[in-house]
Amino acid sequence: MAGAALHFKCEQLQKVGAFKFRGATNAVFSLSDTHATAGVATHSSGNHAQALALAARNRGIPAHIVMPSSASPVKRAAVEGYGASITTCEPTLAARETTLERVVARTGAHFVHPYDDHRVIAGAATAALELHEQVPGLELLLAPVGGGGLLAGTALATQLVAPDCRVIGVEPAGAADAYRSMAAGTIVPSIDPRTIADGLLTSLGQRNFAILQRCLHSIVTVGEADIVMAMRALWQRAKLLVEPSAAVPLAALLSGAIDPRGVPTGIILSGGNVDLDGLPW
């Protein structure tokens, strides 16, 4: 369909169903024993909350998760299932941040940001590192971009082990702050981003942006219909159950935004946490 051999790194099969477990694990296991004792904390309504909760349980330390009252019961239950303690707050960024500050002050827990953190970026980089080991000779590697943890890690790892391989980020046109930031040379925050790829609504982080400026080939954008078409192709043809965000890079190939003909191409499929009762077709 794309005119090239495509190699998928299947992070939907990762623990907690997303690449986020890599960064959370690296952050949690990077802490000294002294720092680790009081546990870790974050605010998240999504995959990072589950990832940090499981990573903390694996190290045997507490996890304190601030979740907005709008978070789905399924996601709350998953975080609780990993043994984390949840503090609920109003569903605004301000409420999440002030509630997190209170939790950190009370518990002494160590804050782990979902993407703007070098340990989290380094953890995310291991997906691309493994893919290059498994499939030597890739000349093009694609990853989606939201906060930029996965894409920055992918670009870093590729520069290290496969410097001739181009890394291109793919972003929904309806949430194209990374595309605009790269063009402007400074971070342009998202204003009212809208896309079915709900993992990519966040704005690019500072550390992520600095790495992308140094290591990335380029960013391209794709439309919503192409994202749905690519997601459906991955389900129907490849039997790979991915979330919309994970289908964004393939959308760039199938829509013609990137022409991979004859180029050995890798794609990081970022995750598979999708609402089975609300599929986009």
Place this chain on the structure above:
Amino acid sequence: MAGAALHFKCEQLQKVGAFKFRGATNAVFSLSDTHATAGVATHSSGNHAQALALAARNRGIPAHIVMPSSASPVKRAAVEGYGASITTCEPTLAARETTLERVVARTGAHFVHPYDDHRVIAGAATAALELHEQVPGLELLLAPVGGGGLLAGTALATQLVAPDCRVIGVEPAGAADAYRSMAAGTIVPSIDPRTIADGLLTSLGQRNFAILQRCLHSIVTVGEADIVMAMRALWQRAKLLVEPSAAVPLAALLSGAIDPRGVPTGIILSGGNVDLDGLPW
């Protein structure tokens, strides 16, 4: 969830999205050059049609497929995409059989039955053979049963390479002809079978029944709600996109029809060809 380590053989990732490709391939490549020249033929509305079409293309011989007029356009297109020639008939078993006879008389093609054929059974057996190689020490192995090609092959392969491993077939209660046939000691054909597991509506074949009588531990049945629950668990928790028929064995574990606690258990996931516009939840 099941209380045991479960090892899945993922035939949804097989060519044409189902184990059927194994049997069709073995049948097509078992033909002498003389017999192969005129090609192969079958009647099928489903996975066997696609499997035989692709196997024939791989050998470079013609495939003649009789499909009922009720077959979905998607499945017709897939069979045509593999280069087979399609003859359409009325959607009755009688029409399928007489149309097939005419096609065979006209072309000299060799008929390959979808399951009641020793070459097809031997091909299907390679799924269990590979699983035992990949996961030594299985003590319980489950497969769904429709016509009995997959289950007979699974039981045969296991008797050969893992004789201490019990093989249990799992069947929808609404299409339990294999269960009744084993109990009666003679084939009891399905009358008006009804189940969401549309790959298991066919009645047990003669050759399949003979093998099951000799090699199978037992058959258990499961209800429709348990099949849907198991399918959803495979999608939601394991990100394995399987069709309802493939979820039938797990339904036996999650519903308590089989208790695998502490027993290393294998499951053949038979395929992943599902209508994404008509999911059962």
